Amino acid sequence: MPSERSALQWIVLFIEKYWLQFLKGTGMTVLLAVIGTAAGFVIGLIIGVVRTIPKQAGGKTGFSLRALALGVLNSLLAIYTEVLRGTPMMVQAMLIYYGLTEFAKVNIAAIPAGMIVITLNTGAYMAEIVRGGIQSIDPGQSEAAKAIGMNHWKTMLYVVLPQAVRNILPATGNEFVVNLKDSSVLNVITVTELFYATRAIRGSYYRTYEPFLIAAAIYLALTFISSRLLRLLEKYLDGPRDFSLAQNVGRTRRK
Amino acid sequence: METVIEVNSLRKSFGSNEILKGIDLSVTKGEVVSVIGSSGSGKSTFLRCVNLLEWPTSGDILFKGESVTRRGFKLPLYREKVGMVFQQFNLFQNMNVLQNCVIGQMKVAGRDRETARKIAVECLEKVGMQEYIHAKPRQLSGGQQQRVAIARALCMEPDALLFDEPTSALDPEMVGGVLRVISALAHTGLTLIVVTHEMAFARDVSDRVVFMDGGVIAEQGTPDDIFTNPHNPRLREFLTRFLT
Ligand SMILES: Nc1ncnc2c1ncn2[C@@H]1O[C@H](COP(=O)(O)OP(=O)(O)OP(=O)(O)O)[C@@H](O)[C@H]1O
Ligand SMILES: [Mg+2]
Numbered sequence: 001m002p003s004e005r006s007a008l009q010w011i012v013l014f015i016e017k018y019w020l021q022f023l024k025g026t027g028m029t030v031l032l033a034v035i036g037t038a039a040g041f042v043i044g045l046i047i048g049v050v051r052t053i054p055k056q057a058g059g060k061t062g063f064s065l066r067a068l069a070l071g072v073l074n075s076l077l078a079i080y081t082e083v084l085r086g087t088p089m090m091v092q093a094m095l096i097y098y099g100l101t102e103f104a105k106v107n108i109a110a111i112p113a114g115m116i117v118i119t120l121n122t123g124a125y126m127a128e129i130v131r132g133g134i135q136s137i138d139p140g141q142s143e144a145a146k147a148i149g150m151n152h153w154k155t156m157l158y159v160v161l162p163q164a165v166r167n168i169l170p171a172t173g174n175e176f177v178v179n180l181k182d183s184s185v186l187n188v189i190t191v192t193e194l195f196y197a198t199r200a201i202r203g204s205y206y207r208t209y210e211p212f213l214i215a216a217a218i219y220l221a222l223t224f225i226s227s228r229l230l231r232l233l234e235k236y237l238d239g240p241r242d243f244s245l246a247q248n249v250g251r252t253r254r255k
Numbered sequence: 256m257e258t259v260i261e262v263n264s265l266r267k268s269f270g271s272n273e274i275l276k277g278i279d280l281s282v283t284k285g286e287v288v289s290v291i292g293s294s295g296s297g298k299s300t301f302l303r304c305v306n307l308l309e310w311p312t313s314g315d316i317l318f319k320g321e322s323v324t325r326r327g328f329k330l331p332l333y334r335e336k337v338g339m340v341f342q343q344f345n346l347f348q349n350m351n352v353l354q355n356c357v358i359g360q361m362k363v364a365g366r367d368r369e370t371a372r373k374i375a376v377e378c379l380e381k382v383g384m385q386e387y388i389h390a391k392p393r394q395l396s397g398g399q400q401q402r403v404a405i406a407r408a409l410c411m412e413p414d415a416l417l418f419d420e421p422t423s424a425l426d427p428e429m430v431g432g433v434l435r436v437i438s439a440l441a442h443t444g445l446t447l448i449v450v451t452h453e454m455a456f457a458r459d460v461s462d463r464v465v466f467m468d469g470g471v472i473a474e475q476g477t478p479d480d481i482f483t484n485p486h487n488p489r490l491r492e493f494l495t496r497f498l499t
Contacts, residue, residue: 143308144345144404148359148411149335158358162349243351243390 010210018201018211025197026218028111032186032193033179036118041172043119044126045165047077048134049156077127084124090185093117097189114191118183122175129171133164166237173230177223194218256283258320259415259446260305260337265314267297267304274300276470277314282415282448287441289457289478290450292467293493298450301467302417305448306337319414335363338408342420344400346392352379352403353388356410364411371410378406382436398429402436415446422453434460454497458482466490 005013015022051074055067084092097113100106137160145155184195198215202208260282267275274297282288290298303309305316307323307330316323323333347355356375360366366374379385382402392400401421408416421437422430434453438460441447451457457464457478464481466474466489474487482498485491 138345140341140343140345141347144339144341144347144407146308147306147334147339147341148407149331149333149363150359151331154362158362159347159349166349239391243387243394245386246388 007210007213010205010207011214014201014205014207014211014214018204021197021201022194022214022218025192025194025215026222028192028197029180029183029194029219030222032114032118032183032191033176035115036122036179036183037172037176039115039119040122040126040175043123044128044130045161047081047123047127048130048164049161050074050077051131052134052152052156052160054152081124081127084121085128088185089117089121089182090188092121093186093189096120110186110190111192113189114183114186114193117186117189118179122179125175126172129168129175130164133168133171134160136167137163169230169234169237173227176226176230180222180226181219258282259284259286259318260448261317261320262305263315263317265301265304265316266312267300267309268312273312274470275304275311278470278472280465280472280475282446284414284446285444286463287447287449287461288463288465289461290448290465290467291452291454291457291493292473296467297470298467299419302339302419302448302450306334306339306417308339331363335359335411336413337415337417338411338413339417340401340404340408340419340421342424344392344397344404344424346400346404346407348392350391351388352384352390352392352395355392355403356407359407360410374412375406375410378409379403381409381439382406383432396429397425398432401425401429401433405433405436405440409440413445415448416440418447418449418451420450420452422451452497454482454494466493468493 053070055070056064093114096117097108097110100108100113141159141163142155145159150158183191183193186193187196187199190196194215198211202211258281260280262278262280265275265278266273278301280288290301292298300309304311307316311324318333318337322328323330347358350358353372353375356378357368357371360371360374361368364371376385376388379388382405384399384402384406387395387399387403392403395403401424405416405421418437422433425433430453434456437447437449438456441460449456449461459478461478463475464478465472466481466485466487468487468489474481474485474490481490482494485494
């Protein structure tokens with residue numbers, strides 16, 4: 001293959017010839033990041049809320065089945081987060097993909113396996129983020145909710161979680177950006193995301209630099225756009241900064 | 256006279272530290288009770304035990320003759336009927352003024368949106384905050400927030416309200432407005448227990464003043480008894496500190 005082409009010409013060539021492969025890889029990367037972050041967020045939310053369940057109902061003390069069950073559950077959740085946060089996702093991918101096929105005799109395809117890995121991984125990080133988000137809400141508001149008769153679940157649902165979720169939105173967005181990039185490690189189990197696709201494209205001309213330059217540009221565009229969108233979402237959720245006085249509310253006006 | 260809240264030999268310890276050392280108090284319908292006492296005497300702990308934000312170590316609380324600590328007692332229902340107003344207001348920051356007043360009515364009392372809204376506006380009128388229904392708590396002054404917190408409690412149509420130093424976190428110029436609102440409630444037949452450092456309020460508005468000292472009720476009586484003829488030496492000392 002003659003290589004009198006300039007780098008720019010190579011880039012144009014790769015784009016012209018392989019734009020569909022790049023697009024498919026990009027699509028898979030975005031899909032992995034969206035599913036991993038969304039499902040991981042749900043896992044994190046559930047774990048975060050389970051951790052807040054009072055050990056004892058109604059201030060009673062001493063041994064109870066409920067306290068024991070919650071203790072065991074919390075330990076299991078702690079093990080989950082420690083293990084998933086303490087090992088590389090690439091290793092987790094190998095263990096889950098090949099482990100499932102070899103020991104559980106489950107024939108799982110690479111893409112669903114990759115989704116499971118990125119979800120479990122994100123869930124472990126989100127659990128910590130959600131925990132912090134819940135703790136950041138002033139306990140006075142929970143007490144006020146209890147004082148008008150809300151139970152633990154209603155207090156969580158209507159008062160604590162809406163604020164906690166708002167507060168952890170930036171951290172969640174950050175997880176999404178990390179997932180856009182780190183989904184690339186799933187190439188080790190042959191998930192056809194952007195890195196995998198780029199490597200395959202490289203193989204056809206024995207040129208590495210230009211395809212990966214294109215990949216880098218795509219990754220950068222993805223992360224840039226998503227952080228901008230997130231900023232807009234935050235602004236929208238915060239609502240207007242000012243309020244206006246209501247006119248003619250009710251019947252009488254004071255003074 | 257019907258007894259609304261009856262506290263029997265209430266004790267509360269945090270670890271080995273006993274804060275409440277046997278409190279007996281019986282409050283009748285429509286009565287306004289002020290609780291005074293120096294810092295650390297257990298006033299807040301007492302109030303928090305009454306609506307079970309803290310669980311008593313021993314003793315009991317009866318609401319209209321029914322033990323609130325027994326198994327199977329409907330705690331949310333009790334809290335609906337015995338509201339609480341906090342020193343730090345504790346408004347729900349994710350909701351505007353109207354939503355703060357509506358959420359409990361809908362999610363706890365089970366009222367529909369229209370009814371809840373109507374009652375909320377009525378209660379906000381009582382505290383002079385009806386124009387602010389669209390404001391978020393952080394957009395309001397402390398005094399305004401406290402008045403909304405009072406309206407939020409009123410919306411549950413309680414039998415009794417507990418106030419824990421409702422004006423202590425306010426700038427001096429805000430105190431009067433909030434006290435006026437509470438005084439107005441005192442004349443509506445609502446049962447009130449008010450922990451306060453505002454001696455003028457205790458003297459002028461309450462039917463009974465309770466002086467707490469070291470986790471017990473050291474003296475109680477009419478405002479006249481307490482302020483013009485105090486017996487307990489610690490109460491005398493406390494009053495000279497406050498009234499001079
Ligand atoms: N959750 C808790 N854990 C441990 N100790 C506590 C707790 N809550 C209160 N205490 C202690 O109980 C004592 C009485 O506190 P409390 O808040 O009831 O006093 P108070 O009369 O309301 O005082 P103040 O006028 O300053 O509000 C204090 O020494 C306080 O440190
Ligand atoms: Mg106090």
